[in-house]
Amino acid sequence: METLINKLKTAAPKAALLMALATGAVLQSCTKSDGGNGGATADALSSDAASAVYVAPGKHDELYSFLSGGFNGQVSVYGLPSGRLLKIIPVFSQHAENGYGYNEETKAMLQTSHGFVPWDDLHHPKLSRTDGQTDGRWLFVNGNNTPRVARVDLKTFETVEIMEIPNSAGNHCSPYPTNNNEYVIAGTRFSVPLDMKGSTGDVALDKYEEEFRGSISFIKVDPKEGDMELDFQILVPGFDYDLANGGKGPSEDWVFFTTYNSEKSGTLKEIGASQNDKDYLAAINWKLAAKYAKEGKLHEMPANYYHNKLDKNTHTAKSTVKKKVRYLLPEECPGMMYLLPAPKSPHGIDVDPSGEFMVVSGKLASAIPVFSFAKMQDAIKNKQFDGEKNGIPVLKYESVLKGEVKEPGLGPLHTEFDGKGNAYTSMFVSSEVVKWKLKDLKVVDRIPVYYSVGHLMIPGGDTKEPHGKYLVAMNKITKDRYLPTGPELAHSAQLIDISGEKMKMLLDFPTVAEPHYAQAIVASKVAPNSVKFHKLDENKHPQAAKKESEANVTRKGNKVIVKMTSIRSHFTPDNIEGVQVGDTVLFHVTNLEQDWDVPHGFAVMGANTAETLIMPGATQTLRWVPKKAGVYPMYCTDFCSALHQEMQGYVRVSPKGSNVPIKFSTGKKKQNIPGVASAK
Amino acid sequence: MKTQIKQVRTTLTATLLKPVQLGIMALLCGTILFGCSSGDNESNSTEAQEETGIAGQEEAPAEEAPAADNGKGIGPVTTVEVGAEIDDALATTGQSLFEGKCSACHQLSDQKVVGPGLAGVTERRKPEWIMNMIINPEEMTKKDPEAKKLLAEHLTQMTNQNVNEQDARAILEFLRKNDKAS
Numbered sequence: 001m002e003t004l005i006n007k008l009k010t011a012a013p014k015a016a017l018l019m020a021l022a023t024g025a026v027l028q029s030c031t032k033s034d035g036g037n038g039g040a041t042a043d044a045l046s047s048d049a050a051s052a053v054y055v056a057p058g059k060h061d062e063l064y065s066f067l068s069g070g071f072n073g074q075v076s077v078y079g080l081p082s083g084r085l086l087k088i089i090p091v092f093s094q095h096a097e098n099g100y101g102y103n104e105e106t107k108a109m110l111q112t113s114h115g116f117v118p119w120d121d122l123h124h125p126k127l128s129r130t131d132g133q134t135d136g137r138w139l140f141v142n143g144n145n146t147p148r149v150a151r152v153d154l155k156t157f158e159t160v161e162i163m164e165i166p167n168s169a170g171n172h173c174s175p176y177p178t179n180n181n182e183y184v185i186a187g188t189r190f191s192v193p194l195d196m197k198g199s200t201g202d203v204a205l206d207k208y209e210e211e212f213r214g215s216i217s218f219i220k221v222d223p224k225e226g227d228m229e230l231d232f233q234i235l236v237p238g239f240d241y242d243l244a245n246g247g248k249g250p251s252e253d254w255v256f257f258t259t260y261n262s263e264k265s266g267t268l269k270e271i272g273a274s275q276n277d278k279d280y281l282a283a284i285n286w287k288l289a290a291k292y293a294k295e296g297k298l299h300e301m302p303a304n305y306y307h308n309k310l311d312k313n314t315h316t317a318k319s320t321v322k323k324k325v326r327y328l329l330p331e332e333c334p335g336m337m338y339l340l341p342a343p344k345s346p347h348g349i350d351v352d353p354s355g356e357f358m359v360v361s362g363k364l365a366s367a368i369p370v371f372s373f374a375k376m377q378d379a380i381k382n383k384q385f386d387g388e389k390n391g392i393p394v395l396k397y398e399s400v401l402k403g404e405v406k407e408p409g410l411g412p413l414h415t416e417f418d419g420k421g422n423a424y425t426s427m428f429v430s431s432e433v434v435k436w437k438l439k440d441l442k443v444v445d446r447i448p449v450y451y452s453v454g455h456l457m458i459p460g461g462d463t464k465e466p467h468g469k470y471l472v473a474m475n476k477i478t479k480d481r482y483l484p485t486g487p488e489l490a491h492s493a494q495l496i497d498i499s500g501e502k503m504k505m506l507l508d509f510p511t512v513a514e515p516h517y518a519q520a521i522v523a524s525k526v527a528p529n530s531v532k533f534h535k536l537d538e539n540k541h542p543q544a545a546k547k548e549s550e551a552n553v554t555r556k557g558n559k560v561i562v563k564m565t566s567i568r569s570h571f572t573p574d575n576i577e578g579v580q581v582g583d584t585v586l587f588h589v590t591n592l593e594q595d596w597d598v599p600h601g602f603a604v605m606g607a608n609t610a611e612t613l614i615m616p617g618a619t620q621t622l623r624w625v626p627k628k629a630g631v632y633p634m635y636c637t638d639f640c641s642a643l644h645q646e647m648q649g650y651v652r653v654s655p656k657g658s659n660v661p662i663k664f665s666t667g668k669k670k671q672n673i674p675g676v677a678s679a680k
Numbered sequence: 681m682k683t684q685i686k687q688v689r690t691t692l693t694a695t696l697l698k699p700v701q702l703g704i705m706a707l708l709c710g711t712i713l714f715g716c717s718s719g720d721n722e723s724n725s726t727e728a729q730e731e732t733g734i735a736g737q738e739e740a741p742a743e744e745a746p747a748a749d750n751g752k753g754i755g756p757v758t759t760v761e762v763g764a765e766i767d768d769a770l771a772t773t774g775q776s777l778f779e780g781k782c783s784a785c786h787q788l789s790d791q792k793v794v795g796p797g798l799a800g801v802t803e804r805r806k807p808e809w810i811m812n813m814i815i816n817p818e819e820m821t822k823k824d825p826e827a828k829k830l831l832a833e834h835l836t837q838m839t840n841q842n843v844n845e846q847d848a849r850a851i852l853e854f855l856r857k858n859d860k861a862s
Contacts, residue, residue, distance in 0.1 A: 546780060547779050547780045547784070548783060567784045567785065567794075567839060568794070568836055568839055569794065569836055570794065592781075593841070594781070594841040595839055595840040595841070595842070596840075598839070641835075642837075643794075643835060643836055
C-alpha cells in the first residue's frame with residue numbers, strides 16, 4: 001500500500017488507470033460475474049493482469065520475443081510483456097511489404113538446388129550464444145520443407161544468410177547453437193535414400209529399412225561476423241529426427257536429439273512408427289565429432305547445395321553453389337554417439353540450466369523421464385549397454401534414468417526451465433502447462449491454456465541462466481479466443497506470469513501464422529545495437545547514385561538502366577523517356593536520406609513484382625518489363641513527408657523500335673536544378 | 681460498492697485538487713482490492729510496472745521553455761569563429777559535402793526548390809544558426825522561431841543528413857564563399 005501511494009504521487013494519471021483496471025477486475029470477481037465466453041479466462045486470470053502487461057505509450061517493452069511463423073516462412077517479433085507485434089522478418093518467403101525476395105538484391109537469398117523457392121515452413125528460432133547465454137547478435141532459424149538454415153542479423157533484423165542443407169529432408173531437428181556458437185547443428189526429420197552422389201536416390205519405397213539414412217549437419221559459425229559454413233555431417237540410422245538441444249556446464253560437449261520411428265517404417269507411420277515401446281534419444285559428443293573430423297575420419301561425397309549471403313556494403317545477396325560434403329560414420333567413431341531409450345514418439349529434449357538433467361517429453365507417454373548426465377557418463381564407462389543399433393551402443397534405460405515425472409498430464413511435448421529449480425512442460429492433449437520440481441519430480445502447479453499448446457518458451461529458458469519471469473505458451477487451436485474471422489483463425493500465444501508459486505495468466509495475443517517455437521531476450525542486449533540508417537559513404541552497391549548529379553538513365557541493348565535517387569519529397573529523375581515495349585528496365589533507387597526511419601518506397605504501374613522499400617543510405621532494384629506503350633506513373637509508397645503524395649513521376653514507354661531517344665530530367669531545365677545538368 | 685465510490689468522488693471533486701483526489705481514490709481502490717482478493721494476488725503489479733520496459737532511455741526530451749532568441753538557433757553550436765577571408769580548402773570540402781547531402785533540395789541561387797534557395801543565407805543568418813540548422817534540423821523547426829517559419833513556408837521537414845559539427849563548419853564556409861562571389 002505504501003509503495004502504491006508513493007507511486008501515485010509521482011504518477012497520478014498512470015496510477016489512476018491502474019486502479020481503474022484493478023477495481024474493474026475486482027468488481028468482476030466479487031460479483032462472480034462470468035461474462036459468457038470469458039468463463040474459463042476469469043478463473044485463470046489474475047486481477048492485476050492488465051497492469052502487468054501494460055506498457056504505456058512511449059515506453060518500451062522489457063523483452064524482444066521472436067516467434068516462428070511456421071508455414072508463412074517468417075519470424076515475427078513481439079514485445080513482451082505487451083504482446084505488441086513489432087516486426088515481421090521475412091526469411092524463406094517473399095515479402096511484398098519490403099520487396100524481400102522480389103527485388104534484384106534479395107532474390108538470390110531464396111535460390112536452392114531446386115530453383116527459386118520463395119516459401120518454407122519455419123519452425124525453430126534459436127538465438128546465438130556466448131558462454132551459454134543469449135548474446136543478442138544473431139537469430140538462427142530452420143526451413144523444414146526445403147532443408148535450409150538461415151541467419152538473421154539482429155542489428156538490422158534482416159535475413160543475411162541462408163544455407164541449404166544437403167542429404168537432408170525436412171530440416172526439422174534444427175537449428176541448435178552450441179554454447180559459444182561453435183556450431184549450429186541441424187538434423188533431418190525424414191530419412192531418405194542417399195545415393196552418395198549428392199542427391200536422393202531413386203529407390204523402391206519398400207527398401208526403407210535397408211537404404212534410408214538420416215544426417216546431422218555441423219555448421220561452423222564465424223565468431224566475429226557470424227558467417228556459416230557446413231563443416232561436416234554425421235550419417236545416422238534411418239529414423240526420423242525431431243528436436244535437438246544441447247548440454248551446458250558438465251554436459252556442454254554434448255548435443256541430444258529426439259528420434260521417432262526406430263521401427264524404420266516407411267508407411268502409415270502413425271501406426272508403423274508407434275510399434276516399439278521405446279524410441280531413442282540420440283546423444284552426440286560434438287567436440288569429439290569435431291576432433292574425429294580433424295583427425296581425418298572424414299569421407300567425402302559429391303553434393304549440390306546453395307549458400308546465399310547478403311553483403312552489407314552492397315546490400316546485395318550472392319549465391320554460391322557447393323559441390324562437396326564431408327561426413328563421419330558413427331560406427332567408425334567410438335565414443336561419439338550413444339542411444340538412450342526414450343518413451344515412444346518423443347518430441348522435446350530439454351537440458352536444464354545446470355546441464356545435469358535431460359528431460360524427454362514423449363507425446364504418447366504417460367510419464368516424463370528425466371535422465372541424469374552423470375549417470376549417463378557412468379553407464380558409458382561401465383558399458384551398461386542394451387545391444388546396439390547400426391553400430392551405435394544403446395544404453396540401458398534404468399542406468400541413465402534419474403526418475404520419471406508421474407501423471408504430469410496428457411501429451412507432454414516440450415519443457416523449459418525458470419532457473420529456480422522448476423520445469424514447465426506443455427501438455428498438448430490436455431491443453432495445460434504443468435510446473436514441476438527438478439529436485440523431486442513432483443508436480444506443483446498447472447494452468448489451462450487455450451488450446452492444444454505446442455511449444456512453450458521462457459526467455460532464456462534453454463540457457464544457463466533463464467530470465468524466469470514470463471512464460472509464453474504457443475497454441476495450435478484458437479476457437480473462441482478472438483472475434484471470429486472465418487474458418488481460419490489467428491493462432492494464439494498466451495503470456496503467463498511465472499514469478500510466483502502459482503502461474504498466472506496475463507494475456508492472449510494473436511500470432512502471424514502458426515507459432516512453433518520462440519526465443520526471447522532482454523531488450524537491452526539488442527536495442528542499443530540497432531542500426532538506425534546505412535551510411536551513404538559505405539554504400540558499395542555498383543549502381544548506387546550517392547548524389548543527385550550521379551543519377552542517370554542509359555541503354556544497353558534492350559536493357560534500360562536507371563540510377564535514381566530519392567529524398568523527401570522527390571525522385572531524380574522523375575521524367576524518363578526512350579523506354580520501349582519489351583525492354584528490361586532496372587530501377588536502381590538509392591535513398592539519399594541519412595535519418596532514422598525515413599525509408600522511401602518505389603513502385604511503377606503494372607510491374608509484376610513488389611515495390612521496393614529502400615532504407616536510408618541503401619540501394620534497391622526493381623525490375624520492370626513494360627508490355628504496352630503508354631505513360632506509366634511511378635511513385636513513393638512509404639509515407640515520408642507532407643509532400644509524400646507529390647513524390648512521383650512518369651515513364652514514357654514507346655513501341656518497340658521507335659526512335660524516341662533516352663531522356664531524363666527532374667524539374668524544368670531553365671531552373672538549373674542540380675542533377676539535371678547531366679541530362680543530355 | 682460502485683455507488684460508494686461515486687459518492688466519495690463527488691465530495692472530493694468539490695474540495696480537493698486532482699492529485700490528492702487520485703491518491704484518495706487509490707487508497708479506496710486499494711482497500712477494495714485487498715478486501716476482495718483471495719490473497720494469492722499479492723500482486724506484483726507495482727513491481728512489474730517499475731521493471732517494465734527499457735523505457736526512460738528513449739524518452740523524448742522534456743519540453744523546455746524557449747530561451748530568448750539570440751539568432752543563433754538551437755543545437756550544439758554556440759560560437760563560431762569565421763575569418764574575414766574565405767578558407768578555400770575548407771570551402772572545397774564543404775562543396776563536396778553540399779553536393780552529396782544538400783543539393784537534392786537546395787539551390788545556390790535564390791530559387792526555392794524543395795527547400796529555400798541559399799543565396800545570401802550567410803547574410804540573413806548568424807553562422808551558428810546555419811550550423812545548428814544543418815546539424816539539428818528537427819529541433820530547430822520545432823523550437824526556433826525562424827526555422828518554424830521556414831517549415832510553415834516550405835512544408836517539408838529539413839532532412840537530418842547526420843552531418844557532424846566539423847562538416848557543418850565546412851558547408852558554412854562553402855555557403856560564405858557562394859555569397860561572397862555573388
